[in-house]
Amino acid sequence: MLELKNIGVNFSGRDILKEISITFQPGEIIGLVAPNGTGKSTLMNVIMNYLRPNSGKVVFNNGLEYSSKKNEVKIHQLVSMMPDQSDLYNHLSGRQHLKIYSSMWNSNPELIDSTIKALGMESYVNKKTGTYSLGMRQRLCFAMQIVSDTQIMLMDEVMNGLDPTQVEIISQMLVKKKAEGKTIIIASHLLENLEKYADRIFFVKNGSLDLIEDIYSDLGVNGNMVIRVKEGTEQLKEKLAKAFPELSIQLLASGVTLIDFPKNEADRLESISAFLSDNDKPEFSVGKMTLGDLYSKYYH
Numbered sequence: 001m002l003e004l005k006n007i008g009v010n011f012s013g014r015d016i017l018k019e020i021s022i023t024f025q026p027g028e029i030i031g032l033v034a035p036n037g038t039g040k041s042t043l044m045n046v047i048m049n050y051l052r053p054n055s056g057k058v059v060f061n062n063g064l065e066y067s068s069k070k071n072e073v074k075i076h077q078l079v080s081m082m083p084d085q086s087d088l089y090n091h092l093s094g095r096q097h098l099k100i101y102s103s104m105w106n107s108n109p110e111l112i113d114s115t116i117k118a119l120g121m122e123s124y125v126n127k128k129t130g131t132y133s134l135g136m137r138q139r140l141c142f143a144m145q146i147v148s149d150t151q152i153m154l155m156d157e158v159m160n161g162l163d164p165t166q167v168e169i170i171s172q173m174l175v176k177k178k179a180e181g182k183t184i185i186i187a188s189h190l191l192e193n194l195e196k197y198a199d200r201i202f203f204v205k206n207g208s209l210d211l212i213e214d215i216y217s218d219l220g221v222n223g224n225m226v227i228r229v230k231e232g233t234e235q236l237k238e239k240l241a242k243a244f245p246e247l248s249i250q251l252l253a254s255g256v257t258l259i260d261f262p263k264n265e266a267d268r269l270e271s272i273s274a275f276l277s278d279n280d281k282p283e284f285s286v287g288k289m290t291l292g293d294l295y296s297k298y299y300h
């Protein structure tokens with residue numbers, strides 16, 4: 001179990017994390033989502049004690065804290081941060097890296113071969129990492145953490161640079177680890193992917209962790225339908241707002257115009273669709289509000 005008690009981090013007078021109190025349980029995958037530079041890595045650095053918070057504390061397994069060097073060593077047997085690609089030694093092979101991690105955490109050596117197999121790394125794992133592609137390096141970093149086999153695993157952008165097949169393989173491995181009772185905290189921008197396996201997803205904003213279910217209800221968009229108009233413009237948005245003043249209309253950074261409305265008002269669809277056709281913007285799609293839509297609205 002991992003408990004954050006009133007964690008506060010302030011850089012140059014700016015609150016990056018504000019009074020965060022939360023408990024993460026065994027067998028739970030937690031997703032952390034936010035725009036770049038919001039505080040996801042800062043939170044992980046606090047959990048690892050790489051960064052001392054200005055206030056609050058981190059407590060492991062009902063009482064273990066970073067109160068001494070000895071405790072830190074004990075805690076770092078329980079919690080690990082996925083290595084970064086820049087942590088790899090170019091002159092060592094992937095297998096050598098896995099052996100180092102296995103012995104550092106004193107984990108079952110059989111995990112080395114089973115992880116290599118699960119991630120399909122057999123063809124290159126004995127080669128020096130200096131010859132690896134970005135995706136191969138990323139897979140190795142993930143494999144290193146899996147081999148360390150700690151009870152709590154922190155992963156910052158684990159899916160970075162991976163092709164869809166690899167994303168799927170790693171997602172399935174995460175689900176397996178969760179079933180083994182691991183606590184996994186993942187910072188990611190792949191929202192649809194995160195939704196497949198995360199038990200709780202938080203958006204980080206203004207120093208707080210906000211559970212997505214609370215955001216849906218706070219914004220009053222629970223169960224809403226959306227219309228996505230391709231190639232929206234400020235002009236179209238204004239016209240729509242005039243014609244349908246009660247609807248929430250937003251021009252996203254991607255250039256899409258997002259119109260959301262409660263499910264029980266689905267009969268509006270016809271008039272909106274007619275309006276769009278009249279305004280030469282017939283290319284649109286209708287669907288349920290996605291996590292990506294919620295993100296756009298929340299960080300607008």
Ligand SMILES: Nc1ncnc2c1ncn2[C@@H]1O[C@H](COP(=O)(O)OP(=O)(O)OP(=O)(O)O)[C@@H](O)[C@H]1O
Nearest residue numbers: 011012016034035036037038039040041042043187
């Ligand atoms: N050691 C530090 N000293 C001063 N400011 C820092 C320090 N570390 C992080 N920051 C600032 O704190 C904010 C949060 O940074 P953090 O790295 O936690 O963001 P993040 O959400 O992980 O971003 P990304 O998605 O880009 O990884 C940023 O504005 C960053 O510049």
